[in-house]
Amino acid sequence: MTSENAIAKLKAKRNNALNAERLVASILKRDITALSKAITLVESKNPNHLEKARTIINSCLPHANNSIRIGITGVPGVGKSTFIETFGKHLTNLGKRVAVLAVDPSSAITKGSILGDKTRMEALVKDENAFIRPSASGGSLGGVARKTRETITLCEAAGFDVIIIETVGVGQSETTVHSMVDFFLLLKLAGAGDELQGIKRGIIEMADTIAINKADGANMQAAKLAKVEFTRALHFYPAKDSGWQPKVTSCSALENKGIDTIWTIIAEYVESTKANNFFSDKRNNQNKYWLIQTIEAQLKSDFFNKSHIQEALTQQLALIDSNKTTPFAAADYLLSLSKQ
Amino acid sequence: MTSENAIAKLKAKRNNALNAERLVASILKRDITALSKAITLVESKNPNHLEKARTIINSCLPHANNSIRIGITGVPGVGKSTFIETFGKHLTNLGKRVAVLAVDPSSAITKGSILGDKTRMEALVKDENAFIRPSASGGSLGGVARKTRETITLCEAAGFDVIIIETVGVGQSETTVHSMVDFFLLLKLAGAGDELQGIKRGIIEMADTIAINKADGANMQAAKLAKVEFTRALHFYPAKDSGWQPKVTSCSALENKGIDTIWTIIAEYVESTKANNFFSDKRNNQNKYWLIQTIEAQLKSDFFNKSHIQEALTQQLALIDSNKTTPFAAADYLLSLSKQ
Numbered sequence: 088m089t090s091e092n093a094i095a096k097l098k099a100k101r102n103n104a105l106n107a108e109r110l111v112a113s114i115l116k117r118d119i120t121a122l123s124k125a126i127t128l129v130e131s132k133n134p135n136h137l138e139k140a141r142t143i144i145n146s147c148l149p150h151a152n153n154s155i156r157i158g159i160t161g162v163p164g165v166g167k168s169t170f171i172e173t174f175g176k177h178l179t180n181l182g183k184r185v186a187v188l189a190v191d192p193s194s195a196i197t198k199g200s201i202l203g204d205k206t207r208m209e210a211l212v213k214d215e216n217a218f219i220r221p222s223a224s225g226g227s228l229g230g231v232a233r234k235t236r237e238t239i240t241l242c243e244a245a246g247f248d249v250i251i252i253e254t255v256g257v258g259q260s261e262t263t264v265h266s267m268v269d270f271f272l273l274l275k276l277a278g279a280g281d282e283l284q285g286i287k288r289g290i291i292e293m294a295d296t297i298a299i300n301k302a303d304g305a306n307m308q309a310a311k312l313a314k315v316e317f318t319r320a321l322h323f324y325p326a327k328d329s330g331w332q333p334k335v336t337s338c339s340a341l342e343n344k345g346i347d348t349i350w351t352i353i354a355e356y357v358e359s360t361k362a363n364n365f366f367s368d369k370r371n372n373q374n375k376y377w378l379i380q381t382i383e384a385q386l387k388s389d390f391f392n393k394s395h396i397q398e399a400l401t402q403q404l405a406l407i408d409s410n411k412t413t414p415f416a417a418a419d420y421l422l423s424l425s426k427q
Numbered sequence: 428m429t430s431e432n433a434i435a436k437l438k439a440k441r442n443n444a445l446n447a448e449r450l451v452a453s454i455l456k457r458d459i460t461a462l463s464k465a466i467t468l469v470e471s472k473n474p475n476h477l478e479k480a481r482t483i484i485n486s487c488l489p490h491a492n493n494s495i496r497i498g499i500t501g502v503p504g505v506g507k508s509t510f511i512e513t514f515g516k517h518l519t520n521l522g523k524r525v526a527v528l529a530v531d532p533s534s535a536i537t538k539g540s541i542l543g544d545k546t547r548m549e550a551l552v553k554d555e556n557a558f559i560r561p562s563a564s565g566g567s568l569g570g571v572a573r574k575t576r577e578t579i580t581l582c583e584a585a586g587f588d589v590i591i592i593e594t595v596g597v598g599q600s601e602t603t604v605h606s607m608v609d610f611f612l613l614l615k616l617a618g619a620g621d622e623l624q625g626i627k628r629g630i631i632e633m634a635d636t637i638a639i640n641k642a643d644g645a646n647m648q649a650a651k652l653a654k655v656e657f658t659r660a661l662h663f664y665p666a667k668d669s670g671w672q673p674k675v676t677s678c679s680a681l682e683n684k685g686i687d688t689i690w691t692i693i694a695e696y697v698e699s700t701k702a703n704n705f706f707s708d709k710r711n712n713q714n715k716y717w718l719i720q721t722i723e724a725q726l727k728s729d730f731f732n733k734s735h736i737q738e739a740l741t742q743q744l745a746l747i748d749s750n751k752t753t754p755f756a757a758a759d760y761l762l763s764l765s766k767q
Contacts, residue, residue, distance in 0.1 A: 145752065148750045148752070149750055236753075237753065240753065323660045323663060371748060374754045375744065375747075376754075377758075378747065378754035378757050381754060381755055382730065382758045382762060383726075383727060386723075387723060404715065404718070407715075408711060411488065412485065413488065413577065414714045415573050415717065415718075416481060416484070417718050418717075418718050418721035418725070421722060422722060
């Protein structure tokens with residue numbers, strides 16, 4: 088490297104650092120443009136940008152962690168956008184600042200199936216106390232998760248009191264969102280038949296509250312029935328570590344009914360779990376979870392992405408299928424290959 | 428190495444192979460002493476023994492896979508031993524050969540809390556068509572699981588038609604057993620209060636059938652009620668991939684009532700899942716699961732057992748707790764350490 092080149096690199100690095108410092112200062116002053124720029128860096132694939140993002144996040148960390156993080160899930164058609172619009176407006180009317188993020192690993196393909204269409208949240212988009220950011224399209228769920236988790240930190244440093252994270256009922260995305268929020272809200276619809284069929288395994292167990300949405304007009308009676316059914320269903324689930332008894336409620340986001348109740352429930356939850364320390368314990372455990380989870384995912388991908396391992400894996404699976412080896416002997420063999 | 432030593436080693440190896448060959452031949456002739464010896468090799472910590480065990484298992488593989496593998500779980504006090512005794516006798520009376528194994532990762536501490544006390548299965552112990560083997564004490568659940576899974580292969584090669592694997596509701600042991608059986612039976616007790624409280628998350632979802640045991644004497648009415656409750660509870664769970672609608676039944680192992688019904692249900696299950704190919708698909712998926720599971724467990728333990736990683740992990744966790752780093756930055760750092 089010529090000395091000129093070296094100097095140029097050094098300058099670029101210093102510029103980067105200065106730039107990051109300025110962005111952080113602006114974020115702490117609640118400058119939304121700066122926040123958006125920082126999130127774009129977090130979502131970038133450029134290593135330079137990611138380096139800068141890391142610096143920014145580290146400077147934001149001491150100013151983060153003061154929001155209430157709420158996960159919201161529900162099948163397509165349950166009215167998540169309308170719900171978040173009405174719920175978000177309710178919060179900004181109470182003087183809260185609200186950030187809305189999304190975890191949607193499919194967004195790379197569907198080009199942002201959720202939150203992509205901001206026109207569905209017209210009032211919230213125009214609200215200066217609200218900030219809406221569609222899902223990062225990081226490819227893998229792990230990638231999206233990390234970017235969302237880091238974006239939460241940035242939003243908290245920018246003074247948002249409530250962070251809403253929306254997700255669709257696809258694959259593991261609910262588990263992912265559940266692992267980064269304080270409170271998990273499941274939106275359901277009162278259907279014609281059996282209300283409880285078709286619910287993905289484990290989702291009900293994750294819910295801190297189930298809200299039957301679209302409890303309006305001709306749906307009122309069905310919503311009432313659904314509420315009874317779900318209350319009974321929750322009775323069959325074991326008690327939560329939080330000591331919190333999950334609630335079932337109904338609401339109409341369209342008619343702005345029952346939305347205040349949901350916020351009251353969340354406030355109660357926060358109060359009771361802060362009182363018994365579950366709130367902070369949960370956050371600490373989530374941090375540990377993400378640390379271990381990130382390491383394990385990387386170890387696996389390092390191993391299974393080696394081309395000679397992939398070939399050998401296919402062969403070993405064939406041998407297992409034809410009863411010529413056991414899964415354990417195959418595993419030993421593959422592990423010995425990677426150590427050579 | 429002197430040439431004498433080399434020759435001695437070679438001889439030992441040849442002896443080992445010959446020995447293994449002889450054991451396999453005896454196992455295939457249904458010699459229980461040989462089977463027991465082979466299982467002892469599987470459970471050994473001596474690398475020589477394990478090498479021999481691998482040879483034996485490989486030779487047994489083509490003769491394995493023909494049994495029905497049944498997992499049985501239930502809380503302590505539900506009467507698992509008496510149930511297995513009565514159920515096992517029912518099967519041997521039908522001309523079946525029955526092996527009873529156990530997965531109990533706590534057995535190293537409690538010195539065999541289940542199946543350890545064979546006196547509780549007196550009739551079955553004396554039955555020449557039954558074989559009872561307590562849980563291996565392999566330390567980790569993964570270790571016990573592997574040994575049990577390998578023992579299943581040996582028992583199948585020895586011509587056992589039904590393999591029963593007992594487990595207690597401790598930690599992840601049910602999930603482990605569920606991943607190595609064709610059919611999963613949950614034993615429950617009709618209690619005084621709410622029948623469904625205190626059930627560990629996910630266990631009901633795993634059950635192919637729930638049997639309310641001790642449906643006798645003063646318990647009859649409570650058992651009937653419990654049956655209704657559980658049937659209703661199952662209704663709240665999503666349909667199974669097997670296309671099988673889980674059954675609820677009651678029985679009295681003590682009075683040998685309803686035991687035949689359970690075997691009829693299992694036979695129906697096997698018939699219906701063989702018809703729709705779920706039976707073999709499940710076994711193939713289980714094999715893949717154990718392959719991947721074994722590799723991942725080893726990758727993790729290789730990583731986290733390094734002493735410099737353990738030290739750095741403790742430091743990083745402290746930094747996370749004090750908001751000085753993120754779980755992701757900490758993970759990146761730890762991964763970079765291990766690559767140095």
